[in-house]
Amino acid sequence: MSAESLTPTETLVLLTLLAEARPVSNTELKTLGPELRAASRRKLTRLGLVATDTSVRPFTHELTDDGWARCRTLLGADTPPRVAPPVRAVYTLLRALGRHLDRADLQLYEVFAPATEEVAPVDDTSPTVEGRIRAAYRELAREPGAWVGLARLRSALADLPVDEVDRELVRMNRLPDVHLNPEMNQKALGDHDRAAAVVVGDTPNHLLSIEVA
Structure with a gap:
């Protein structure tokens, strides 16, 4: 920069x-x-x-x-x-x-998100990347809102292009029910976790939470 x-x-x-x-x-x-x-x-x-x-x-x-x-x-x-x-x-x-x-x-x-963006109903039969991410999250999360590592999520979406998943995760992070977060315990991160991170702003994020998957 x-x-x-x-x-x-x-x-x-x-x-x-x-x-x-x-x-x-x-x-x-x-x-x-x-x-x-x-x-x-x-x-x-x-x-x-x-x-x-x-x-x-x-x-x-x-x-x-x-x-x-x-x-x-x-x-x-x-x-x-x-x-x-x-x-x-x-x-x-x-x-x-x-x-x-x-x-x-x-x-x-x-803190900053589009004022009018809302959570849209998701049809799981839809081929959209958001629908795939939400479906994969449901399979991996213990409960809605639980944190799921992006390395696990990417394994479940291995057939999708990495850059396409990255763009959709960044966009979804602006929705009120979707949250990306860095792993605070950096010593707990393996190479696969670091490689799976998605960068928002200047912060690598390793975890995903969706309140309404």
Whole structure:
């Protein structure tokens, strides 16, 4: 992740995308926060912080994993010099939020999720990856909400492409009944556990819990 400095507007764009935790169109972005002009869009894309879909109009923008990680560093950052009072207030608020996350041992993805995303009914006969993940979880979990190692889950989904399962787990983690967590006892992890981890933001996660599988 690049440490190149960002303008206040570029920083506020990242924070707006963080708050929404979903693809946001140019039109929406101007309503929710600052406008993302072409030069800043190219810069944020070059730095790997934002992914822009230019195949649709208006363009849509979403934080990359590096973008999530960059936002996490902002939660403890000093206020840049010579910025306007509203921007100083934002940095003050970010530091307070960062302190809360540290005290509560929370990750960004546990706080920021799409506002309208809901758990959809799942048809287990459906070939969707989500349906397969939920069905495999039911087979492996002692009870709904129990933690299941991703290494065991991947073994049950060995016929599915790894990157497809990764993308779906990251998406499902934004649902209110799905939780990914790192294994706190790192000494308990074997090589297969580490290889099976899915990274959200900058955190490798080894465990899955689904409250309504």
